[in-house]
Amino acid sequence: MEAARTKKRKRRSLSQRRAMKGFLFIAPWLIGFVWFYARSLFMTVQFSFSNLTVRPGGGYDLDFVWLDNFIYAFRAHASYKQVLTTSLGNMLVDVPLITFFSLFMAMLLNRKFRGRTLVRAIFFLPVILNSEAIVDAMSLARTMMSGGISSSSAELAASASSGMSIEYYIQMFSSLGLPDVIIEYISGAVSRISDIINASGVQIIIFIAALQSIPGSMYEVAKIEGATAYETFWKVTFPMVMPHIITNVVYTVVDSFTKSEVIELAYETAFTNMNYGLSSVFSLVSTLITCLILVIVCGLIQKRTFYYN
Amino acid sequence: MNKQKAIPSIDRIKAGIQSMKEDTQFANDRLRWISNIKGFILGIFRLAIILGICYVILGPVIGIISSSFFSDADRYNPMVYLIPQEPTLYRYELAMQYLDYWKTMGSSLLYSLTLMVLQVLVCSMVGYGFARFNFPFKKVLFACVVVMIVIPTNTIMLPLYMTFAQFDVFGIISAITGDAVNLLASPVPMYILTLFGCGLRSGLYIYIFNQFFRGLPKEIEEAAFVDGAGTWYTYFRIMLVNALPSVVTVAIFSMVWQYNDTFYARLFLISDNIIISKKIASIEATISNVEKILDPTILELFLDAGIVLIMIPIIIIYVALQKQFIEGVERSGIVG
Numbered sequence: 001m002e003a004a005r006t007k008k009r010k011r012r013s014l015s016q017r018r019a020m021k022g023f024l025f026i027a028p029w030l031i032g033f034v035w036f037y038a039r040s041l042f043m044t045v046q047f048s049f050s051n052l053t054v055r056p057g058g059g060y061d062l063d064f065v066w067l068d069n070f071i072y073a074f075r076a077h078a079s080y081k082q083v084l085t086t087s088l089g090n091m092l093v094d095v096p097l098i099t100f101f102s103l104f105m106a107m108l109l110n111r112k113f114r115g116r117t118l119v120r121a122i123f124f125l126p127v128i129l130n131s132e133a134i135v136d137a138m139s140l141a142r143t144m145m146s147g148g149i150s151s152s153s154a155e156l157a158a159s160a161s162s163g164m165s166i167e168y169y170i171q172m173f174s175s176l177g178l179p180d181v182i183i184e185y186i187s188g189a190v191s192r193i194s195d196i197i198n199a200s201g202v203q204i205i206i207f208i209a210a211l212q213s214i215p216g217s218m219y220e221v222a223k224i225e226g227a228t229a230y231e232t233f234w235k236v237t238f239p240m241v242m243p244h245i246i247t248n249v250v251y252t253v254v255d256s257f258t259k260s261e262v263i264e265l266a267y268e269t270a271f272t273n274m275n276y277g278l279s280s281v282f283s284l285v286s287t288l289i290t291c292l293i294l295v296i297v298c299g300l301i302q303k304r305t306f307y308y309n
Numbered sequence: 310m311n312k313q314k315a316i317p318s319i320d321r322i323k324a325g326i327q328s329m330k331e332d333t334q335f336a337n338d339r340l341r342w343i344s345n346i347k348g349f350i351l352g353i354f355r356l357a358i359i360l361g362i363c364y365v366i367l368g369p370v371i372g373i374i375s376s377s378f379f380s381d382a383d384r385y386n387p388m389v390y391l392i393p394q395e396p397t398l399y400r401y402e403l404a405m406q407y408l409d410y411w412k413t414m415g416s417s418l419l420y421s422l423t424l425m426v427l428q429v430l431v432c433s434m435v436g437y438g439f440a441r442f443n444f445p446f447k448k449v450l451f452a453c454v455v456v457m458i459v460i461p462t463n464t465i466m467l468p469l470y471m472t473f474a475q476f477d478v479f480g481i482i483s484a485i486t487g488d489a490v491n492l493l494a495s496p497v498p499m500y501i502l503t504l505f506g507c508g509l510r511s512g513l514y515i516y517i518f519n520q521f522f523r524g525l526p527k528e529i530e531e532a533a534f535v536d537g538a539g540t541w542y543t544y545f546r547i548m549l550v551n552a553l554p555s556v557v558t559v560a561i562f563s564m565v566w567q568y569n570d571t572f573y574a575r576l577f578l579i580s581d582n583i584i585i586s587k588k589i590a591s592i593e594a595t596i597s598n599v600e601k602i603l604d605p606t607i608l609e610l611f612l613d614a615g616i617v618l619i620m621i622p623i624i625i626i627y628v629a630l631q632k633q634f635i636e637g638v639e640r641s642g643i644v645g
Contacts, residue, residue, distance in 0.1 A: 015443065018442050018443065018444075019442065019443060019444035019445065020444075021442060021540050022438050022439075022441075022442025022443065022444040022447075023438075023442075023444055024438075025434050025435065025437055025438025025442065025544075026434075026435045026438035026439060026450065028431050028434070028435065028504065028505050028506050029431070029435040029454075029505065029506030029507075029511075029515065030450070031505055032502065032504075032505025032506045032507040033453055033457070033505075033506070033507065035505065036469065036472065036502060036505065036507045037453075037457060037465065037507055038453075039468070039472075040465035040468035040469055040472070041460070041464070041465055041468075043465075043467075043468035043471070044464060044465055044467065044468055047467060047468070060471065105362070108355055108358065108359065109359075111355075113355075117631075117632065117635070119359055119363065120635050121627070121628075121631045121635065122363050122366055122367060123362070123363075123366065124634075124635065125366055125367075125370075125627075126366060128565050128623055128627050129370075129569075129620065129623065130566070130569055131568075131569030131570075131571065131586045131619070132569075132571045132586070132590075133571070133586055133589040133590055133616065133619070134569070134586075134616055134619070134620060137369075137373055137612060137613065137616045138369040138370070138373065139369070140609070141368075141369040141370075141372035141373045141376070141613075142368065142369045142372075193365060194365045194366075197362055197365050197366060198366070205635070250458075250459065254458070254459055254461060257461060258461045258463060263461070263463045266463065266466075267463070267466070270466070270467055276467055279467060280467060283463060283464045283465075283466075283467075284464065287460055287461070287464045291459065291460070294459065
């Protein structure tokens with residue numbers, strides 16, 4: 001038997017044995033992926049084309065209804081279209097804001113100054129305190145802080161206040177001839193600054209790491225050639241962090257999708273209204289749209305990306 | 310007369326400027342001055358932005374902590390801001406009592422700690438498998454890991470729920486007990502998912518480990534192989550030890566996120582007594598019902614105290630490991 005085993009062993013080459021071992025290493029994940037993930041994805045698609053009724057004893061019956069659920073979601077459901085468009089709109093507005101804000105903050109934090117570790121620790125705090133209850137309580141506390149940041153949005157709505165009026169500045173800018181869209185975008189961004197800061201912890205860290213991986217010799221060359229700080233940013237820093245912009249965009253899109261109202265609606269439809277088919281349609285459609293956005297955005301960025309290695 | 314005096318003085322100034330321009334020593338001084346002033350202004354600007362943003366982040370935390378000490382009178386006194394006049398620990402007493410603090414916290418920490426150990430072991434193993442071995446369909450399979458990161462679990466929550474409501478392994482369990490098992494309302498589904506690398510953000514952790522192991526030099530393993538170490542020995546005793554920065558990162562991430570998670574806890578109907586971040590959601594209603602406190606603004610204070618109580622362990626872990634953590638995140642593979 002011993003001989004048989006060695007004989008069998010000899011027949012396999014080293015690379016084949018390594019491949020076997022590799023499969024062993026990833027086996028737990030592979031089983032889990034097929035068993036839970038791929039199967040569930042398939043089931044979601046299946047549910048979205050059917051009417052699902054739960055049998056009293058457990059288990060469920062599927063009644064294939066073709067596109068009925070989709071038609072209901074888009075034609076008859078009271079709020080789905082609206083929730084979907086607002087969620088997507090918020091996502092499209094937030095992604096560039098968060099990306100550029102985190103790049104800016106990363107450049108600020110990348111310099112050496114006293115108390116740098118402390119500041120970085122504070123910037124990463126929102127990622128750690130991301131529990132639903134804590135986030136809710138924090139936003140409540142934020143509105144309680146009178147004169148705080150978020151009151152500026154209330155100020156915008158009220159359009160009249162004592163002291164410094166934001167409305168006045170908005171009017172000033174619009175009389176300067178700036179397009180209203182830009183003014184609204186910027187004032188909206190400012191009034192949501194705490195949301196943006198809270199959503200960009202991981203992205204800032206990713207950008208800091210990216211900035212630190214740029215070889216210092218590049219900056220030396222730029223300095224010797226007489227480049228200004230502005231030129232150095234656009235010619236050295238920006239191209240070098242470009243690949244990480246994709247990482248961050250993907251992270252931001254997925255993150256904002258997970259927190260969006262569509263998900264909340266899908267959850268309610270399934271577990272409060274017991275309409276499983278419709279809930280699957282909600283999740284599926286928004287996932288597909290998100291993936292589409294990711295593919296388009298990444299394609300656009302990728303074309304302009306410069307890879308150093 | 311004034312004019313007469315003014316003309317030579319302008320000439321003098323002009324001459325002075327001319328000589329200044331020719332004087333290189335002065336020009337250098339001036340440049341240095343300008344850059345000093347520029348640096349100073351930029352520094353102030355930077356300081357203002359950093360302080361402002363730190364305030365935006367820390368402000369609510371400070372607000373919550375301070376209002377958890379407020380007494381009823383402080384709450385209604387418009388003169389009181391942040392520092393209570395009559396600080397009280399009453400909020401904490403009640404919050405602790407209704408959260409059943411020590412017991413819930415203990416089981417909550419145990420739950421997230423055990424899941425963390427599983428996550429680190431399973432994800433590092435899978436990440437190592439992807440980083441160091443060549444096998445057929447490797448690229449396709451790794452794309453599946455990325456799919457796991459990109460498609461949120463919310464999409465597949467319904468099938469997951471159904472799977473664990475009627476849990477069965479190829480009909481084996483129903484063959485033994487006669488019926489499929491309902492695993493809901495217990496933490497078992499979470500353990501099963503994590504064990505098979507599909508837990509809370511497992512895809513991300515696999516990705517992190519994969520990137521980190523790829524960055525380690527191959528010579529380490531070759532040396533171990535030449536010295537006669539087997540694959541498993543190499544992985545456990547050499548690679549995992551070398552991957553300490555990413556182990557710390559993943560450990561903290563998974564621990565804290567698991568502790569904070571309410572999505573899976575809600576989906577699998579896991580009891581409030583095991584997960585404290587789920588229990589906190591009902592504390593206001595409980596106190597209102599039992600203690601007959603009907604004023605919502607007062608009830609908020611109890612919630613604040615509860616929030617502080619559940620934040621404490623996270624903050625302790627974070628402060629203790631903060632340095633390793635930030636460095637680990639920066640050095641390990643999050644950056645693709």
